[in-house]
Amino acid sequence: MLIRADECRRFIIAFLVLSLTACGGGGGGGGGGAADDSGPDGEEEAPTVVEAPFGISGTITIPHNAQIDGDTMGAQGLLQSATNNLLQSAQPIANPVMLSGYVSRQSGSYKLDAARGYARDEVDYFVVELLAGQSVRLQLYPADEGRDNLADSQQFAALTLYDYQSMAAVNQLDDLNTEVASSGRYYIEVASRGAPALYTLSISQQISTLSDPGIDSEAEFADGEVLVKFKVQMPALRSAFNDTQAVSSEVVPDLTGAEVVAGNNSTGWRLQIADATASAFSVKDDQRSGLRLQKGIRQRTLEYIAELRQRDDVAWAEPNYLRRAYLEPADELYPLQWHYPLINLASAWDSSTGSGVSVAVIDTGIVTTHSEFAGQLLPGYDFVSTESSARDGDEADGTEIDDDPSDTGATSHGTHVAGTVAAANDNRGVVGVAFDAEIMPIRVLGSDGQGLDSDIIEGIRFAAGLDNASGQRPERRADIINLSLGGPSSSAALKAAIDEAEAAGVLVIAAAGNEATSRASYPAAYDTVVSVSAVDQSKQLAPYSNYGAIDVAAPGGNIVQDLNSDGNPDGVLSSSNSDDGSGAAYAWYQGTSMAAPHVSGVAALMISVKKLAGEILTPSEFRDYLRAGELTENIGSKSFYGAGLIDAARALQALDGDISPYVAISPAAISITGLSSETSFTVLSGGALPVSVRSLQSNVPWLTVIAEDVDERGLGRYSLRAEREGFSTGEVRAALLSVTAQVDGGGSADLQQQVNVLVKQPDPRELSSVGALFVGLIRREVQDAAEAQQAESIELYKIVEAQRVEGEYRYQFNDVESGEYFIFASTNMDQDSRLSDYGEAEGEYPVLGAKQRILIGPVEATGQQIDGIDFTVSNLTTLTSPSATSATFKQTKRIPPEMMTQSLRQAL
Template sequence: MKTHARSYRSWFIALLLATLAGCGGNGPESDAFGASNAEPRYSISGSISVAADTAVDSDVNNPAAPNLPNDHAEQAQSLAGVSLIGGFATAEPTARDGDYFAAMADPRDVYRLPLVAGQTVWLEVAARSAGADEVDFGLYLYAVGEHEAPLAASRSLAAVESLRVPSGLDTGEYDVVVKAHAGASNYILELGPAEQALPNSLAVSDEAFVPGDLIVVFNDESEPAVSRQARAPGERAAELGLLHRRGARGQAQLLGLGHGLQRQAALQQLGVDLPPSMTRALNRLDEQARAREETKLAVQALRQRDDVRYADLNYLRRPAFAPNDPFFERQWHYRQIDLPGAWSVTTGDSAVVVAVVDTGVYLAHPDLSPNLLDSGYNFVREEGIGPNPDDPGGAGRRGSFHGTHVAGTVAAASDNGEGVAGVAWRAGLLPIRVCGEQGCSSYDLMQGVRYAAGLSNDSGTVPPQPADIINISLGGSGFSGAEQALYDKVRSQGIFVVASAGNGNTSAPTYPAAYSSVLSVGAVDARKQRAPYSNYGTYVDLVAPGGNMRRDDTGSGEPDGVLSTVAVQHNGERTAGYGFAQGTSMAAPHVAGVIALMKAVYPDLTPGEFEHWLQAGRVTEDLGMPGWDNEFGWGLINARQAVLHAQSAAGGQPLPASLSVAPRILDFGVANSLQYLALTLNDEEDRITEVVAEADWLHVEPAAVDQHGSGRYRVTVLRENLAPGSYYGAIRIVTSAEEQVDIPVLMQRVASRGEAGIFYVVLVDADSGRVVDSVQAEYRDGAYRYSFEGVPAGRYQVYAGTDNDNDRYICGLGEACGAYPSLSKPETVPVDGNRDGLDFAATYRRPSQHSLNAADVEPIGIGRRKTD
């Protein structure tokens, strides 16, 4: 898209010259499109929608926006039922002609939001993500009308700040403040639960630290050298009312707050001045909880001092099984199958090999290369078979990179601080290419499978270690006796073959998934409903997350696709990237990866044993009708349940406790109203005595249970009478063995419509890449309407976006962006008549995701033709 922005300026100059030439009477008359006025003209129109939980800062830098100040508590912008906000702030006037803040600063944006204790607020600063070191933003939480001291704060030089609403605070409205301390930037503010805060921010609800302990490094340069040499290490701590426990001058020192009145005196000496609401909240806590909160307040106060270089909590470091990959939080599909629960047991074993028989794998991808085996092979006969399974991607800028995406789900290198996570972090990946420009022939596929299984094949060679699991996210109609015999032979050797059930929304069998020796995997969306494209019927064994790119049921502001590794093509060069996709192709590798985890703890696991567990409900969460059904087979793969059963079968840890629960958290998002909870007693002597919903809007009832209470329970939420906002509840389960399990329940009630600011719609000539027109959309009835008039026949693409920082480019980081029919796959629209109904969705370009394929678009210039 970069060429679009550059060509626009050239086009604008060309238009000016053409206009001047026209005034002189030279040449035929033409218009801005460079077409003769005699040519027939048409209209192009449609609408742009944004998610209902989306809002925009009321005073951005664009002078065309309403620009209502929200700088102070009395001007707070009230936003209920919103989880994603796009904004702009600047610490100094921009001094740029045409800017709304050219002559005045806009350092503070105040939002009044309904929040609950433990809820997380994230701030992503676009300029920081782009590498602007001079930009410094902070995030603050205040009680309404009490802005003297924050209840929580996060300020660092990181691109993302995060804070949590302190425990003990009542559910209700609070003021969230974004403050620009230096520089100017677009930003994204997001509300929602999160498992942990990001580095360089103080997570206010994080209890994994020692209450009363402070780790402090003093800034010795702030003190004269003579004074430094004469003073004992504990003197500086004593001056702050703190106890010196460990550590020497010039190093990290362990300081203490003390107890009771001593702690209160230390906080006062540190300048902690609490508003009445915070004091009331602290008074309601027990001593341990209060000590935790006051320790956090002390750290925040120390971080504001010039004589303190670092101040931190004394964290308790424990084994962590949630990877640090930056896009892991966007992989909703892993939480859906309780994958983090499985990772507490194993993250995979390099001795377990998964073959990805597909379009190949982009071998240079840094999130795949650590797990790729060098024994892959290419069996595409039209290219000449050979030992190079590299994924070329096919035609187009993004190509397909289908096999690369599948491989990332199976075993992307995880917890490496890069990109995404894979299901089996440490499994070996055997890339096998069987799909070329003409598709994937049955014969080439069979050769690839034979090679993966260590059977004789056209290459005359076999890999040093045959695959334990073969993933085939491919399929088509037509039964083949030769294929059936091959898959029977592969299974007889103890090798799993996992295949996608097909995307035809039909019960007609797809092969190889429909062969009896193959595990057939259908797809569900984020609501655990059968994805609208997924095949179903008698040959489907189970389901896994496949996503639905036309929905946003997770409330993330993004399409509910499966996020994994891909590559981007530009001028014939490929670069590593990440992208969303949907399909049963995406579902199958989830199952292949889970089986790899099971094999890591139970190497002797066979396809027959897995099939027995599948039919007994030991590796899935039952969906639909009890037991097997036409829509979901034996249910949704549950990684934790599957790995625990494998571990137990291997003679390791027995199944924990007497009660198994799947899933262990229910997240209804913004639209889902029905889910099922599966309860299984592991001891026949026990029974379930209580299943209670602990929220007025939450209801639970038996769906199919036995006399002991084991079985499926129907869980519903009622949003109709609730105010917009985020809601947290729980389902309490008690057994006769006095075991109690609380299942968290999350739900959002969003406003009826979303808004992201002033949208500009850009018309691009698909053949030349030139921007040929731009218009400002009109917001009405919850959608943005646009129309281009006088468009000559041709081939066009339509993009839309906001310009909150007024740099005359849409789709910058932190701004909304979309394309017809989707930003991930813009389509060329042939125009030889009026074209109406070109509707599409737009969402904010998150700074932390600017390398994702779904948002991989350069800002597009709109010049000065927009309505100012």
């Protein structure tokens, strides 16, 4: 939660927006706040320091499903009193959950900090009710390895699930991502294999296997073929918790009447029914025999599936359905990019993938060696003219575009933005909105995430193919400029450059800013720029997003949510920097910076269609389409969302693209797990022909669908109400929400979509918690010096422990001298002197990855209490492609020895 405009009148505070800055995620604060008379190069005169002390306080919001391992490190290296290292004392946990923990087979002193010790905690046990199809995942982060490779983190701990009744293991020890075959109560074991490690344990909703609406006998499927998965029983719980590993057998259970074609125990088997042959069903050789034979095989297939479903050892059995050829990327992390179904992107890819279009990402530069950009890049330029900010050793001669790859702070911002626009469709990592488009990387923001207007202007002119300070022009100009940056002051020079770019035919798209205010942010506020606000997964305005003069909304994420219960924060997942700049690292960011490239990508899809037809789409034509509502879904107030949420399928339909009719429910998975028994969802349609809803219903009597704001075709907003009177405390149930629609006048078969619903009876004892949460102040000069030296850690000015109050945390600093500060929060579960490690919960003001400086004082009085410095924290995780060999590196915060007082040691 950020400071609103009306709150600013209640205390003396100014944000030092000395230049245009990145608008969310990966480095640099979002523009906003009061303007400053000093120059934008960071060399302004330091504020006058007065003796009067100040106080700073605020509220920190945490994810609603966050929990903490009961025996993480405690005071002076001792474990906390609560233990979960025996089955009989297994810790009950919620479902869904995102739990942070610590394990270590040994005790000792940290290599990185010999004065700090770590304790032995060999195993953690949890007990939980799970549903068939849910996924349990363990992510590991070595606690004492610094920048070492995380790809081999499996060596630090193992995950095992045990059936509560039989004590049989139901997964392999080396499998850190386990799908549950049947509903019931389970033990979860996280066992250390050696050195200390932090971990994140998540229980998520697995959409693909929770959906079980029965057999659709009218759908197309391969006659005589069956897909089946058996409930494979592993060896019983190993005795004395030794290192003996359970090994899965690849033996198929007994089958009668079918033979195996392909498959395995993990993913399921493909069967061919033995008697589904012509001789088995042919009655006579006449013109009708073919028809009767076809019907016979189909009927036998359905009967055999019904027989399998009656078996106790079968998890699921279904036809081998035939699907139409949607273009669906096979990239490994694509299923985690929830923000793409939100804008109906898959339907648009059948008509366009952005080929022949170039998008200039004017930002912090990108890691050009990232695997997602292989073959995607055009020559760019580095316009950062301040050497202290450039930090690339070339005295701003503009020859390096990728910055120092070991400096992750600012570089990741541009890399993340570029990945959302056009990450490659290469069967690994993530994929971009317009994955066949090309990126023109232009660096205008330095390592602190800030840049001069003069540098940004030159970058815009370069991208537009106009004269610029580099003395160079690209072979062909960019079609689109993405500006995920902004600031509060209008500039005649900046506006002139943007107007010239538009006159040259370039569409300019910019982030609206992250200050949760209606105050204008530039360049987004200019009439010739498409201004983009951010929404979360529920299509609501993100809590940080600016509003007011907005043209369109797009997914920007909210990392304190997990609305689809996939066990991950609802941030935007895209490419990020890695340790050496060569690996495939990925991260979840939030911000309007993340929303803008979604719109740039959709625009690239549209421009590509026009180019392939030998036509052009001008910037003014794009804005006309937008204002007419032809590119968006109307989701509410124009002040928040402009023309609405960008919709890729509708955008191509507006160009008379060949988009097949579709119906969709959004979000793609629904959870009702809190105190409220209702949630909302939308039913929308698209394609070349109009679609009307025929039915919308749940498959259980305790889940009711209520029309709220629906048009004559049944499209619009609905409520989903769960009647939980029959639920026991903490009980979780799964249901299915189905919509059936008809294509009006099209003569086509009915359209269907189903989404999973997870409903839980809340347990008053399950308060969200991330454990002990510490809030730190960092002086601006200390942060700047650490960045300039590429230091792995930063010393703090002050640190306090926040107090948990009903699922939120409150903090307060006293006796703060006037000056400039950054503020952040972190847990310290491994009890080293370093905060903000991977596996910890972390946040910073106002948005993680987009820190913003706070100016305190001076004042005439004897001090001020500054309240309302609110922000969020979430588990800090990183992803690597399974084939990657390097890990993401981040800067931690170090607690100075003199700050480690006895009272703080007790708190830690």
